[in-house]
């Protein structure tokens with residue numbers, strides 16, 4: 001069993017911290033990615049993010065490139081989006097709950 005740093009990051013801040021945590025702890029690392037990417041423009045992402053969080057939308061995500069059953073510790077990293085968990089991470093948590101994975 002091992003450790004995994006799993007993260008969502010749109011603009012790279014969470015990603016840089018996630019990479020440092022993985023380096024320091026020797027954990028594997030994996031990014032949560034939306035199937036349909038967000039635009040690059042911050043204002044557009046702010047607006048889409050607001051709609052998604054207001055409507056409690058779970059943005060569909062790509063299949064993870066890791067097998068979660070290999071890990072006994074998952075460090076989950078994300079930015080705050082409109083005082084909430086970003087919709088991609090909501091999707092991950094919902095999927096994990098359906099698969100009865102404890103995070």
Ligand SMILES: Cc1cc2nc3c(=O)[nH]c(=O)nc-3n(C[C@H](O)[C@H](O)[C@H](O)COP(=O)(O)O)c2cc1C
Pocket residue numbers: 008009010011012013014015045046047048049050078079080081082083084
């Ligand atoms: C859609 C959206 C909503 C955000 N909402 C908040 C918020 O409610 N509170 C906050 O402190 N920062 C908020 N931010 C700022 C991000 O949390 C911050 O810039 C973060 O470092 C971005 O992480 P990333 O570079 O890994 O994407 C928001 C950013 C975006 C794009």
